[in-house]
Amino acid sequence: MSDHYTAEQVKQRNIERMGVALGSQYSALWQELAVLHLYWAEYKELFGTKPSRIDLMNQAAPAFFHMLQEELWDNRLMHLARITDSPKSVGKDNLTIRNLPGLIDDAALKTKVTALVGTALDATKFCRDWRNRHIGHLDLALATGAPATPLAMASRRQVNEALKAITDVMNALDAHYFDSETAYDRPVRINGALEFLHVLNDGIKTRDERDKRVEAGEYRMDDLNVDDI
Incomplete structure (x- = not known):
C-alpha cells in the first residue's frame, strides 16, 4: 500500500481490481x-523486548503497568478472535477473513x-477460547474455582504465529491482484x-x-514542589 494514497483511494483501487x-x-x-500489528508491536516494545524495560516500569508504577499489560494482552486476543470470527453472530x-473465500471467483485462488x-x-483457536470464557464472557466454573477445563495456553509466540497466518491470507490476495505483499509486521510508529x-x-x-538530595x-526548594498534572 502506498503512503501517497488515502485509505478511500486505496479502497477504490481494491474494488476496481477485486x-x-x-x-x-x-x-x-x-x-x-494493520492496526492489530501496530498495537501488538507496541505491546512487545513494552513487555516483550528487554527485562530492563520491565524493571523500569516496575520502578515507576508497577500496579499501573501490570493493569496495562493485562488490558493490552486481552485486547489483542479479542482482536484476533474478531478478525477470524464466524461470518454471522x-x-x-x-x-472476518472467513468471508473471503466465498467472495473469490478465481477457482485456484479460492482453493x-x-x-x-x-x-x-x-x-487463533486459543484466542477464541479466551474470548468466549474469560474476556468476552466469564465462565462460571473458571471464575469460581469449580472443576473446569483450563483456558487454552496462550503466549507471545502463539500470537506471532496467529498474526503470520492471517497475514498469509491477506497477502495471498495481494499477490494475486497486485503482484505484491504488505509488510504488516513492520508498522510505522511515531x-x-x-x-x-x-x-x-x-x-x-x-x-x-531529587530523593538523594x-x-x-x-x-532545592523546587524539589519540594509537586506539579499539578
Missing part, C-alpha cells in the same frame, strides 16, 4: 490487520485462500512506546536524584 464485495471487505480487513454479519483461512483458524520509555527513564533518574538535606 470487485465491490471482495474489495470492500479486503480493504476493511487490511485496516484491521446473533443474526448479524461480521467482518488457496480457503486453505490459508483454515490454517489461520487453527492458529511517538509510541519506545519514546515513552525514554521519557520514563529520564523521569526516574530525575526522581532518584532530599535525604542528604541538600535539596
Whole structure:
C-alpha cells in the first residue's frame, strides 16, 4: 500500500481490481490487520523486548503497568478472535477473513485462500477460547474455582504465529491482484512506546536524584514542589 494514497483511494483501487464485495471487505480487513500489528508491536516494545524495560516500569508504577499489560494482552486476543470470527453472530454479519473465500471467483485462488483461512483458524483457536470464557464472557466454573477445563495456553509466540497466518491470507490476495505483499509486521510508529520509555527513564533518574538530595538535606526548594498534572 502506498503512503501517497488515502485509505478511500486505496479502497477504490481494491474494488476496481477485486470487485465491490471482495474489495470492500479486503480493504476493511487490511485496516484491521494493520492496526492489530501496530498495537501488538507496541505491546512487545513494552513487555516483550528487554527485562530492563520491565524493571523500569516496575520502578515507576508497577500496579499501573501490570493493569496495562493485562488490558493490552486481552485486547489483542479479542482482536484476533474478531478478525477470524464466524461470518454471522446473533443474526448479524461480521467482518472476518472467513468471508473471503466465498467472495473469490478465481477457482485456484479460492482453493488457496480457503486453505490459508483454515490454517489461520487453527492458529487463533486459543484466542477464541479466551474470548468466549474469560474476556468476552466469564465462565462460571473458571471464575469460581469449580472443576473446569483450563483456558487454552496462550503466549507471545502463539500470537506471532496467529498474526503470520492471517497475514498469509491477506497477502495471498495481494499477490494475486497486485503482484505484491504488505509488510504488516513492520508498522510505522511515531511517538509510541519506545519514546515513552525514554521519557520514563529520564523521569526516574530525575526522581532518584531529587530523593538523594532530599535525604542528604541538600535539596532545592523546587524539589519540594509537586506539579499539578
